[in-house]
Amino acid sequence: MNKKDVAIVLCGAAGQGVQTVEHILVRLLRQAGFHVFATKEYMSRIRGGINSTEIRISSERVSAPVDRIDILLPFHPDALDHLKARISPETTVIGDRKNICLDCPAEVTDFIDVPFAEIAENIGGRLFINIIAAGVVLGMLDVDMKMVSDFISEFFVKKDEEIVRKNIEAIKLGCQRGKELRDSGKARYTLKNPLAKNEVLLNGAEAVGMGALAGGCDFLSSYPMSPSTGVMVFLSQHMEDFGVVVEQAEDEIAAINMALGGSYAGARTMVTTSGGGFALMTEGVSLSGMIEMPVVIHLAQRPGPATGLPTRTEQADLELALYAGHGEFPRVIFAPGSLEDAFDLTKKAFELADKYQIPAFILTDQYFMDTFTNIRPFNLEGIDIEKHIVKTDKGYKRYALTEDGISPRGIPGFGDGLVGVDSDEHDEDSHITEDLDLRTQMVDKRLKKMELLKSEIIPPELVGSEDYEILLIGWGSTYHAIKEALKELNREDIAFLHFKQVYPLYPGSQEYFDRAKQTIIVENNATSQFGKIIKLYTDHSVGGNLLKYNGLAFTVEEIVKGLKDKLS
Amino acid sequence: MNKKDVAIVLCGAAGQGVQTVEHILVRLLRQAGFHVFATKEYMSRIRGGINSTEIRISSERVSAPVDRIDILLPFHPDALDHLKARISPETTVIGDRKNICLDCPAEVTDFIDVPFAEIAENIGGRLFINIIAAGVVLGMLDVDMKMVSDFISEFFVKKDEEIVRKNIEAIKLGCQRGKELRDSGKARYTLKNPLAKNEVLLNGAEAVGMGALAGGCDFLSSYPMSPSTGVMVFLSQHMEDFGVVVEQAEDEIAAINMALGGSYAGARTMVTTSGGGFALMTEGVSLSGMIEMPVVIHLAQRPGPATGLPTRTEQADLELALYAGHGEFPRVIFAPGSLEDAFDLTKKAFELADKYQIPAFILTDQYFMDTFTNIRPFNLEGIDIEKHIVKTDKGYKRYALTEDGISPRGIPGFGDGLVGVDSDEHDEDSHITEDLDLRTQMVDKRLKKMELLKSEIIPPELVGSEDYEILLIGWGSTYHAIKEALKELNREDIAFLHFKQVYPLYPGSQEYFDRAKQTIIVENNATSQFGKIIKLYTDHSVGGNLLKYNGLAFTVEEIVKGLKDKLS
Amino acid sequence: MDPKIYDMCDIDIAWCPGCGNFSILRSLKGALAELEIPPEELVVVTGIGQAAKIPHYFKTHFFNGLHGRTLPPATAIKVVNPELTVIAESGDGDMYGEGGNHFLHAIRRNPDITNIVHNNMVYGLTKGQASPTSQLGFRTPVQVKGVFLEPFNPLSLAITLGAPFVARAFAGDEERTKDILKMAISHKGYALVDILQHCVSFNKVNTFQWFKENTYYLDDSHDPEDRNEAFQASLQQDKLPLGVIYKCTGKKTFEENIGIYDQDQTPLSLRKMDRKDALKILIQTKS
């Protein structure tokens, strides 16, 4: 077996420490210079059930989930059943025999018996099982022992010495086993060119959070809701060093109304939420539209309707984001495909929200939030934060009718003017009006900003040959999976167009579609919502689609197979 | 002057009794056998400001607002300024000279001085002004005095005798003046063929309310919000005779969640709300989708965003209704154009909601809610209420997977089974599941109902020649105005297609569009929302549009002029 | 009745081993059995959270709705079919946080339902943020410097709002919790039972032990019918009193007030509807 990348899957019940193994492995492997990618799927419960984490390790950059399992570490007797569809003769299963349930339909042809439990008991208890398992993987991949034990010491720094010692002992024993396997040729991987040395390892929540900090965010009010909470937790951890107000609101309605109040007073504000929580914010979105108050809305999607599958992934709140709020007003919607996108677009969302005085959306999803990849550190040149706030004078009018629809925004306490905002239809000075000609002017003024926004649209990214006949279309978090599938397909006549901004649509999109003989859209939902947006805002009807809505993200193989079926 | 119909406008401040004049006039004129139509525009305040009511009286059926004013009764010095654009040399202004402000830009060429205030003071005070004014109109139209005084006695039945007597005196004096005017030839109208004798006079709120009663509604929970409150008030008045629970909820979120609970327990439930209130219900809409719980949502539109213009009209919440709620699930949306539609469609909404276990929408607007017309009494044949509820047995499963996606609906306390509903993704027995194949099946099951719904779509109504070249398109409350405009245009090559069901779209719609050389859509909003739905769900892009979004409904003349401009 | 009749076979309970929710479930089954309420006459309405999963673990009708929205559907279910026993049950976050407004107004409405709150002073399902009842200083990944909002006292609030039955229980004492639940369910009108519940995964401060040490049962010297005394008891913070804090009888319920059952006792859900004649008359009034 000699692969350019290895896909390792850890599988166990919640509370069995799978997350600790993941945490240790991805960081140590990245330090060792490998490219790593880690994604998890888990149930909405705190203990029990059955969850799994996939870690891909490679000498080339790797950023998408695969079905394939090269090495499987089951920590629970239900693991094999849970993963049966993904186990093949190529899968090496490593672990305790008791976790290989006998009546399991999965065909395990390559089983390496490592009595984790027994080894752990010898050290001092079952809680060392996961550390030993991590060691086995590190050993198989020939990671430097010194690096490993330094990391472990650091990781357990807050625990007492005895615990640190035992953990080091555990991981060493594991490493040893791994090395033995490697040396025996039983599980050999030659991953060349470790190049990721100077990179950082982040998940989507951190990338969005850093983008927010770079965009000048200094106020977040939100209510916990998976999978969006990661961003709130991230900013909470950095409240002090960055001077950010982070407040857990009593509900999502309070959250967005606080954010709008904060913005009115001069902060750069944000909310982070998910489906049902966002549904509750829609009146607030409309308020943002009416009072022309910037707010950034991070909407991390999960499968609906209603509570749906709280810890799973889906791309089915695009239409909701686009049409949320009563009445008519402009907005922008970004959907990052990569961690770099997440950083850049979140930053940009703050800029545009401020500049155009609108709600700006970042649409991610559970898959994106929870997935780690190593990337080059973000480029921080030019992240100077430009606030679009004016100092007011005596005659200041908040909604002055201007040529381009943008009224200079003042804030209370900065200048001599008075700053009013009003959710009713209002005059230039923000007072309630029943002047119906003015109403028309005010609607036009607000909608006019849509035109300006069109000049700043991020074009879609074309991956592959310019000379395509078949064009794949995708948006948001499916980016890497489609990209890798395209590579796999290895066909000159297929290209992939990825949209990072899903509204307003890039005016040049039509051209891309026109050049294709066939278009196929890939979406993580049941009704092809982005396909509908394309139909609506261009003259193109997408030809075919590949949809998935079982709560999991697309894997590379699924896309490859789905496309082959469509293209044959 | 000899018109087939007369447009009378009453104009004054809130609190001046314009509504009383309207109330008396429309009822008496209808009793007298005229066709009447009355619509109002008013400010969001309780006293003061300036409001107006237009009453059209005709020997033919008349159901749409016009700009034209034949007779104007100003009760306030600001009235002429308020209506200046609608006053022409054809307008007869009747009233106190002091209400004809001198520097008013309106050119009043035909003024009849009737010193209402003076006459009223003679009777006993200014509060009789409006009764006298009503009398003048009745006199001009030669309404029988006996009928008038009977009506007045009845109207003031709860007041003391002296008050009744004075009011009768007032209206008689008014009538006398009116007759004198009529006899002098100063203001003569020959309205023939009084045919409306056996008809009833209703506004939109009442028609929706009666449709709800006919549809079996026995539970309404809502929170007051103009212009939707009329339906709640109507049902409150009939709580007792029809056995309806009407509860004012603490907020709109409680309202829709109560309605869903009531429906679960076996009631036929409804909410009535408007823009911002509905925005707050969107999470509940999603819950209805997930637990497949019938609920009828009456959404009376008003101009947004946010608080907007609370007492004005607009058709700008169509997209919100269509996309409200996170996740993907079916729904239907009706938009009545006439009072008959309102009755039939509300009734139908209850039937479909129940049969398909979905949220069903009635989209009206302030104009529609507040406008009175006489119509033939609703046909009550076949209004038997069929409930789609089964008696459960021991093994009952609420979400049994069936061929067509509909699982027989049981309720607690009826049968031996247990009935559970769950906002999480669930199995057939409604328990939380993380079986992701089942997830896909459940999504498919829910979406499948969309197909069934398509077999019951109400086709659009074609008005005018089948042989059209130009097709006007409209939906909801603009029905009568477009229809009258079409008649006015009197062109063989133009027809009008009115949609009463705006989602899902009638599959045969395409054919109508294909047959036209040119299509023009008329919408009371700024972005042609229904035009977008047509683009999305057919292969037609509407050619042109006539949009209005100043808060008022379209008048016949506006449509005529708008179309002439487009067609020339 | 044997509490076993509520048992479901073959279920995978998603709660953590050692969680107080298991005890509450047992107490509830016991109370229902002793009150002879069969599953077919019981509806349990819940929101979203760990506590809110309870109706998936025993036999009952259930409406597992949205986070924070337990009381509105429960109120509606009871009025549509007063023959059902209706329990509105959820976590502290659900009931006092997201659902706070319904808590206020449901009490004012006084439907004859039992409102059970699993009060673990934390958001369990979303992994350990502060809830309205979290104690001052409680640290979480979001409340990094510790909670500084005044903790929410559901008992005082309910008494202030006019709730006719207000009790506190401790999940760790299944027997007495069962008794308290029995009284609450039998009480006519809105009844609140706030159950202190240990969360072994996310609340390492208010543990089983902590609750044991920081609670005591009110004895006979407490008169639960004295509203003022009850209010004073509800305010006690040094040691939290357990038992029936407040109780008054005779307050008319929502179902009684709404008027729909004045003439006809048939549940709305089971009534035959023939409206043709009444509608005809109604329409004629508009002529």
Place this chain on the structure above:
Amino acid sequence: MDPKIYDMCDIDIAWCPGCGNFSILRSLKGALAELEIPPEELVVVTGIGQAAKIPHYFKTHFFNGLHGRTLPPATAIKVVNPELTVIAESGDGDMYGEGGNHFLHAIRRNPDITNIVHNNMVYGLTKGQASPTSQLGFRTPVQVKGVFLEPFNPLSLAITLGAPFVARAFAGDEERTKDILKMAISHKGYALVDILQHCVSFNKVNTFQWFKENTYYLDDSHDPEDRNEAFQASLQQDKLPLGVIYKCTGKKTFEENIGIYDQDQTPLSLRKMDRKDALKILIQTKS
């Protein structure tokens, strides 16, 4: 300061002649003038309703937001710029009905804002439905048989929730209302002033006269610093006490607790942001 500095010229006030709102506006201007708070340092946050129109009628910064959503933006504005005087003002329906959950939790948060409620015991702007404070038996076109929900007592609730300043005033007495408002605005921390206000158009029961006859001022024998006494006073129904019902000092405010002003007193809104270095360090921690 002369209250005239708040006057706006050429405005058309949408309130009904004779409405208590006019008096409240005068009292408020008076209070602000005596406290020497210029319009440029004042933000009035309101919701939607008749009361909520108030900032359109005098000179001030204002945020006239959504119905029921007065307190969240007010809290945020204060924390973003503590140098501003922030008043959150609205009707009883807005604050206690639609906005009930924010009322609960804003008090727990204790921002240094003044919460003024025009309590006319009715929904004015929507033409006369019951509000949470409507009295039992109050008939409206929706409450056809009269209100039967337990009226909401904002004062007791606020005291129970830990509000550090709770007062009741009567719009009909401009002078004393002004004095109460002055105390409330000067008080550090959340201060509630529930102002009984006559609505001449929709509340024909609780009229000016009725309020006059059914209220009295607390005298010196009332100790507003005694929480229990205050609570008892707040419960009085036969005659409604006016004045400062409860007051305590020294409670830390939201702005103080949140930590953002521990080192640097500059309002958040006026701070310069240069985050390049801090971000660089942060990113490096992820390697």
